[in-house]
Amino acid sequence: MAAKIAYDDVQVGTELPARTFRVNRATxxxxxxASGDFNPIHWDERFAKEVGLPDVIAHGMFTMAEVARxxxxxxxxxxxxxxxGVRFTRPVVVPNDDQGATIEVSGRIxxxxxxxxxxxxxxxxxxxxxxxxxxxxxxRLA
Amino acid sequence: MALxxxxxxxxxxxxxxxxxxxxxxxxxxxxxxxxxxxxxxxEAAKALGHRDVIAPPTFVFAITYRAAGEVIEDPRLGxxxxxxxxxxQRFAYNRPVRAGDRLSVTSTIESVTSMAGNDILDIRGDxxxxxxxxxxxxxxxxxxxxxxxx
Numbered sequence: 001m002a003a004k005i006a007y008d009d010v011q012v013g014t015e016l017p018a019r020t021f022r023v024n025r026a027t028x029x030x031x032x033x034a035s036g037d038f039n040p041i042h043w044d045e046r047f048a049k050e051v052g053l054p055d056v057i058a059h060g061m062f063t064m065a066e067v068a069r070x071x072x073x074x075x076x077x078x079x080x081x082x083x084x085g086v087r088f089t090r091p092v093v094v095p096n097d098d099q100g101a102t103i104e105v106s107g108r109i110x111x112x113x114x115x116x117x118x119x120x121x122x123x124x125x126x127x128x129x130x131x132x133x134x135x136x137x138x139x140r141l142a
Numbered sequence: 143m144a145l146x147x148x149x150x151x152x153x154x155x156x157x158x159x160x161x162x163x164x165x166x167x168x169x170x171x172x173x174x175x176x177x178x179x180x181x182x183x184x185e186a187a188k189a190l191g192h193r194d195v196i197a198p199p200t201f202v203f204a205i206t207y208r209a210a211g212e213v214i215e216d217p218r219l220g221x222x223x224x225x226x227x228x229x230x231q232r233f234a235y236n237r238p239v240r241a242g243d244r245l246s247v248t249s250t251i252e253s254v255t256s257m258a259g260n261d262i263l264d265i266r267g268d269x270x271x272x273x274x275x276x277x278x279x280x281x282x283x284x285x286x287x288x289x290x291x292x
Contacts, residue, residue: 002190021175030173033169033173034169034170035173035203035204036208037204060228060231061200061203064231065174065176065198065199066174068198068200072176072178072198072199077180078180078181078199078238079180079192079237082235083232084199084232084233084235085231085233086230087229088229088230088231134230
């Protein structure tokens with residue numbers, strides 16, 4: 001493992017570089033194929049509305065993957081992730097238009113732990129509302 | 143319908159190994175738009191100390207969820223899959239998943255609860271490689287929404 005961030009160089013409260021990720025219908029079709037999750041709520045508007053959703057929604061695991069990038073881009077080594085968890089509290093609604101949706105992600109160090117690890121608390125919002133709760137990663141730094 | 147509480151603690155036999163391929167990792171990384179070289183370039187992965195290209199942290203979900211399918215679809219449990227949403231997801235890694243891994247998953251039902259008519263199922267998936275070494279554990283919380291609730 002070769003994180004490029006040193007444990008001794010970070011403090012509780014250190015902010016990770018924030019990112020914005022775009023997602024449109026094509027993104028979801030592609031993610032469905034790559035992940036094997038073909039639930040029609042992620043690509044079929046008619047089906048999504050039938051089951052009470054406002055529109056097609058992104059796979060929760062797609063959002064979880066994007067949020068992780070804020071952490072792995074920061075450490076420089078995806079192998080630095082020791083733990084990672086989220087709660088899916090609100091869907092990312094993806095309209096069928098040119099824009100799609102955006103997911104805005106920020107993170108900050110919430111605790112310095114043993115063995116060169118830190119806990120990063122993450123926030124993800126879409127359309128101005130939080131879409132994840134309890135979104136946390138523990139990563140091992142250099 | 144309330145789920146059968148006697149399923150708590152039940153483990154299912156390990157799955158047949160899933161062989162992790164470089165191109166499958168590449169496909170996944172491209173699908174999430176992540177250009178991290180260690181996902182596609184073996185030399186970049188080696189420079190970070192990994193034996194081969196590694197997978198993004200959430201890649202393994204496709205493997206653990208497929209294994210959980212055996213639990214979810216177990217008719218004796220009585221879960222209404224058409225009403226299931228993904229509540230929580232968590233992973234604890236011993237090392238990253240990498241190309242060449244042959245991964246087997248043992249699924250265990252950690253809890254079965256009912257809340258406000260919703261059935262809540264917690265499934266743990268312990269992932270081991272061919273040598274029997276632990277690679278990662280995933281915890282998946284599934285919520286089957288109460289019938290009649292849109």
